[in-house]
Amino acid sequence: MRDRAAPSAPRTEHQAPEAFPDGWTTIGDGIRYRETTRSGPVAPARSPVELGAFSRRLDKLACSAGGLAFFDLETTGLSGGSGTVAFLAAFGSLRDDGALSVRQYFMEDYPAEPAFIETLSAEFSRAEALVSYNGSSFDMPLYAVRRAMNGFGPPDPKPHADVLHAARRLWRTTIGNCSLSSIEDSVLGVRRAGDIPGSEVPEAWFDWVKRGRSGLLARVFEHNELDVRSLAALFFLIAEAARGIGWPAACDAVGLAGLQSRVDEALAERTLRQAIAAEGQDARNRRAARPLMRLLGRNGRPAERDELVGFLPDDAAGLFAKSVHAERRAGDVAEALLLAIESAKAAREGGTLAMRALKRVSRLERKLAGLVPDRHSSG
């Protein structure tokens, strides 16, 4: 059904603007600024950080912890598009004493956007590398669109670690929902009191621009600041775990090994071997053997790799590998045939694996009937 224009709503009276939340100073036409530093060190600013664990594209990239900018934008909508604007930005960086300073910029109304972008631009260019939560898909593209809409060129390319990707590897199978607030709760043990839900953020700003009400803004400022603090905490937690220091709560070993393998394969191997030992006898949920076999194969250790076949899960691909192993290593054609049949049954009908398994079944059948000379084909 068509969405008809509603009958004209009563015009809202533009009330006198309410007082702006404390702690902010005006730094330009329509731009406000505040800096918040909370006590307690997060990490030493001078210590070097490797970004490789966060993305293969950042392989071998290191910078000092103090050169990182943890950032987060608050916007008027989540769908993107040219009509969605960012009105609040937070940038966190480590001070020399290891405490995290968070600088926030607020845009008071639409016409201030060019000035707002210039302010953000200065922050971005100061940083050696950027850290965000889902920023590679949301915040950065949106920032690029805002620049384009205001006649600025594309943003300077900077190394950018999106912590969401790493978080998904660590917690997708154990926590499921990898939103920052969910990870904060389950991993960092942080509970926010009275946090504004993300869906209400746009209305808070509209309430300010359209009606001069600032009531909800203070909660958005707090939300934005805490997001950046949690982001920084999570970043260092993951960076250390990837180097073998600590074991984050509810962390999936296979996922962690995946991050570790980007910076230290020996460490990843250890983590995976422990995981195999912990998986036990249930052949359904075994996940550690496959990545370890790949790692060993990559490093030219085929014999050690083949020893792990027994630890593969009994899914179509696992059964197929076991069938190959039974034929070649154990010379047990009957067992190999049985496994190949199981594999064909488990595979998706009509898929490549199913076809390969069926071919293998018929070859093994002939071989078993003595029709095919023994040959070590890959089946």
Next chain:
Amino acid sequence: MINEDSKDAVEEFLSDPEIAPFVTRVERLPAVEAIWTDFPPGLDPRLRQALASRGVDRLYSHQRACWDLAAAGNDYVVVTPTASGKTLCYNLPVAQALLDDPDARALYLFPTKALSQDQQAEMNALIEAGNLPIKAATFDGDTPQSTRKAARDSGRIIISNPDMLHSGVLPNHAKWIKFFAGLRYVVIDEMHAYRGVFGSHVANVIRRLIRICAHYGAAPRFILCSATIGNPGELAEALVGRPVTAVTQNGAPRAEKAVVFYNPPLVDAVQGIRKSSANESMEIAAKLLASGTRTILFARSRLKVEILASYLNQRFENIYTDNRHIRVEPYRSGLLPGERRLIERGLREGSIHGVVSTNALELGIDIGGLDAAVIAGWPGSLSSFWQQAGRAGRRRGASMAVYVASSAPVDQYLIAHPERFLGSGAENARIDADNPYVYADHVKCAAFELPFREGEPFGPDVGEVLAFLEETGTVRNTGGRWFWSDSGYPAEKISLRSATADNVVIIDTTKGRNEVIGEMDRPSAKELVFDDAIYIHRGRQYIVLKLDIENRQCLVEERETNYYTDAVVKTDIKVLSEDERGGSESLPFVVGDLLVRSSAEKFKKLRFHTNENIGYGEIYLPPEEMQTRAVAVLFPATGRPGAILAAMGELERAAVLSAFCGTVRSLAPVNLLCDRSDLGATWRARDDHYGIPAVYLWDRYPGGTGLTEALALSLPGVLKNALERVASCDCEDGCPSCVGVADQAFAAVRKRKAGAKRVLEAALMAVGRDGALEG
């Protein structure tokens, strides 16, 4: 085969003793020679070479005319029958522009994704033939996320559809800067598809496109292509909002064609019932196919298409004849893209001999030329008729189109007045770019895309709409600009097409299979694939296990049955507003908003071939609701038409009102030049809202497209035609050609037709004898 002796095949068909007695007219369109011109002097040698390698060494006159218009910087629309070399009318000037300027870009818009793919293949063939440094990229809903960036960045020609431009490209124009800044040409093919509300939306999308281009300093030219309609220039200008030159002289050759009017034999002369047009057209198609004539049969519904294709294939299964190699396929919406492709290719290459289709094959999908087209019943508009007839006919060899009339009043009227097909030319396509509802929707989208500057021109009334949007808080006026100030993404909520976007996927679960075999829009799904319905897909029968509307899926299982199912759809209405009164005191009418609710609560099981009713079943589904515009014609007892009704017995009054309503509804499309499916109608002996007898006619597009407003103006003409039809019909007491066959409920009523005639006379009198409205 018909190819060489094709003329004989046509004559043979016409002299067939089973056919000849029922042919009421044969119109022969003579062959036309090609008009050639040389390549234009400025043509890039690479293009010249590309054309030469494809066997093209000169142009048809209309292709050259297009080139010259493009060279002079004009917008133009070219009217192109099937197989007239349409694509060169735009591909040549576009390719030239892209070769001249490495930054230049072009946008091609097609109404469907299937057409985009056809045209990309066509363009790529030209590009490859000349090894041209041009990349054409499709960008639509099917384009994977991973290749979208590449299409944006390196596609010199972007091939898309208006829906994608509306919801995907324009709202994200900042990611398309290079493209918009370089945009030189916008090609709008199959322009005639953009009529009615859909066309009104597209005109506004184009307003937005022009605005975004201007923002990046570009002013693209428009090239439009249309099938034959009455007013191509006017429609093109309405779509792009500025003068457009029409190229209507076609230089392509045309072979001879016969248009045959066929009125099926009467089976009941007393009641005026004729043999079913669906069965008769199937018989004709079977005859043609058996004689080696490649044939397309156009049927009116998806269900009919499947049933007729099955019948035809069954007929050709007989292994004792030579016909068993004849293959017939159904073609309709809801088939999977791969299946459509397969059928299209089969038709082009000749491995499929016949096809039964809905109007899905009207559009310019390339299936090559067939020998004959059989059209079962009036397709709703002259353009549709000629598009369907145009599916038969190639550059060489005679072809024919056979129009098979049904008993419906419109069909019988046209059989009696064939000059309406042949004399009056194609009808006009109408759009209303300033339709307030459509326009306001696109002002929202435009505000989202780019803040409006104070005084910026955009359509008829942008200031007023923005002021209204500011009141509702959707935009904010500050610093001399209007900014979008809402967390929503407006294009997402605005659909260009009347049909709802959410589709139900049909999943085959036979023997643990879990395969999508088709899809269907939600309202149709409720009437076609309800629980226990028989769903026929390319001749296979399935029974519906579960229609899960919430999860948009329908689970089916293969099952052979000897019956098919047909839902009994009930419609009820509710008046929402009375906006405008007209007519006269004795026959007032009211135009306003109406809520139309339709629900299917029962279905019939009908035996194949005999259509015998062998049982009923229940349907448990929520109704479909639509708000639209309607005109209510009222019959107060103080006026003469109402007095005539008031003097009747209750049953007679109902029977006469129903006859009046049916006749007016059948004949209104002739005056409004719309499709009969565009209008809904019902009658009330004592209306709930007005308390007196009433007849309602409504627009079947949600929100209305102005049809009811137009009907209110032309009501006298419609009444006049209806009266003429009833008065001149020599049936005894109503037949399908005039007031219709009486419902079972009215079987006892005598002189139904005479009663309807009296009411029509009085009604026409009340609105003024020669059509002018009385006081």
